[in-house]
Amino acid sequence: MIKRSFFGIARPKLEYDTIEDVRPEPVSVKPGRRVTLFIDAPFTRAGRTMIKKGDSVVPGQRLQLYEDNPKAYTISPVAGRIAEISSFLGMMEKQMTAVIIDIDQEGGDSADTPFKEVSQNPSLQEAARFLAASAGKPDLAQFQDPDRSVKTIVVLGADRDLMTVTNQYVIKTGIASVKTGIDILRKITGVQNVVITVAQHQVQVAGSTAAGVRAVGSKYPLAHPEMILRYLLPEQTGQGGIALFTAEAVASIGEAFSSGLIPMEKIVTTVKKDGTRKLVSVTVGTPITDILAAVGEKIEPGDRLIAGGPMTGAALYSPDHPVEPDTDAVIIQGKETIVEGTDTPCTNCGQCVRICPVNIPVNELVRYMDAGEYEQAAERTALFSCIECGLCAYVCESRIPVFQFIRLAKHAVERMNAAEEANA
Ligand code: SF4
Ligand code: SF4
Known part of the structure; x- marks a missing residue:
């Protein structure tokens, strides 16, 4: 039995919401003064970047960091000038580069960006070169990995976390773009087996995509990608590589090649302090503080801001943090509803195991983690089988932040393994 709410007033049920539960019309949010974009590479060679502070940029312009790493790039969603390029430490010490652009309030012309030209003849190479930072963050580079042989593409139309309806919204309103995206993916990758997974109430609309349709159950975490692979598509898993895309990512591919413009407007489910939700359509890179202003919400001292859903999202340090291409939800949690983690010992109640x-x-895993014995945790309790659903933390009556400990433990083991490999 679930004894307590993880989430106070904005209490998540352990059932997924449907798009009908949320007002469907998104509020449009444009960045006011500047955008911040992240490039998935460390900023280690400051003097040798292809982009520089003071450079003018236009919407749709490709901003590549280093000449010898074509995968490390972002796309400018605005016209303006690069104000700063700096290091940024992401989740679990992930080293990235932040590019801040001051917006030219006069606007700019994107008509002559190189993508417009190449969009006439869709190819995998150009899609990977231009769309990695577009809404939904389509990972096309996975098809270029020589160690992978993708046999099946899975389109995730059901949102993985609770209270979030971003991908359901895309299925509801953008199914034509999803269909075009699937057709283009088939053409440029050669992978013909495409499956789309959706909530039961969207099975019919998803049928128009000519992909195999699978209904996802309404109980959390059945729409989690790992659960889909393990339990809904075991036959595909056995056939070799599977490439996962959210519905929004596939719609971006469809829109990009139809219009010649790179989609940089992202749908984000916003949950306010009183638990009400609003969908926003927001430019990638926009500070979250601009969303708060648009939905009429204020952050007070002690409140918490979360990027992602209530079960798996991560707390942010600042409302100036930007919307990223895969930020599906933003939650504002009032200080009076925050359930803090504690250092109360595990009572061995077994709720988490059940x-x-x-x-x-x-419960065993918690003991190893408590003792800092991360390698033993990995070996003896299948730490890496954890799909990071957050349910154990949700039910823990001692309020142990089990889920956060698990992420830390995985990170610690990965770091140890990397160090061992480097030494070898
Ligand atoms: S250990 Fe916790 S977070 Fe991991 S799969 Fe089990 S319940 Fe989910
Ligand atoms: S970690 Fe929490 S839920 Fe799991 S056995 Fe211990 S007290 Fe119970």
């Missing part, structure tokens, strides 16, 4: 969807002995 609820874990992949049968991890979470």
Whole structure:
């Protein structure tokens, strides 16, 4: 039995919401003064970047960091001038580069960007070169990985976390773009087997995409990609590589090649302090503070801002943090509703073990993690089988932040393994 709410007033049910639960018309949010974009590469060679502070940029312009790393780039969603390029430490010490652009309030012309030209003849190479930073963050580079042989493309039309309806909205209002995106993916990758997974109430609309349609159950975490692969599509998993895309990412591919413009407007489900939700359509790179102003919400000292859904999202340090291409939800949690984690010892109640969807002995795992024995945790309790659904933390009566500990433990083991490899 679930004894407590993880989330106070904005209490998530353990059932996914449907798009009908949320007012469907998104509020349009444009960045006011500047945007911040992240490039997935460390900023280690400051003097040798292809982009420089003071450079003018136009909407749709490709901003590549280093000449010898074509995968490390972002796309400018605005006209303006680069104000700063700097290091940024992401989740779990991930080293990235932040590019801040001051917006030219007069606007700019994107008509002559190189993507317009190449969009006439869709190819995998150009799609990977231009669309990695577009709405939904389509990962096309995975088809270029020589160690992978993708046999199946899975389009995720059901949102993975609770209270979030971003991809449902795309299925509801943008199914034509999803269909075009699927057709283009088939053409440029050669992978013909495409499956789209959607909530039960969207099975019919998803049928128009000519992909195989699978209905996802309404109970959390059945729409989690790992659960879909393990339980809904085991036959595809056995056939080799699977490439996962959100519905929004596939719609971006469809829109990009239809219009010649790179889609940089992102749908974000916003949950306010009183638990009400608003969908916003926001330019990638926009500070979250601009969203707060648009939905009439204020952050007070002690409140918490979360990027992502209530079960798996991560707290942000600042409302100036930008919307990223894969930010599906933003939650503002009032200080009076925050349930803090504690250092109360595990009572061995077994709730976490009973609820874990992949049968991890979470209580044992907690003991290893408490003792800092991360390698033993990995070896003896299948730490890496954890799909990071957050259910164990949700039910823990001692309020142990189990989920956060698990992420830290995985990170610690990965770092140890990387160090061992480097030494070898
Ligand atoms: S987060 Fe917790 S409940 Fe979810 S899979 Fe991992 S150990 Fe199991
Ligand atoms: S970690 Fe929490 S839920 Fe799991 S056995 Fe211990 S007290 Fe119970």
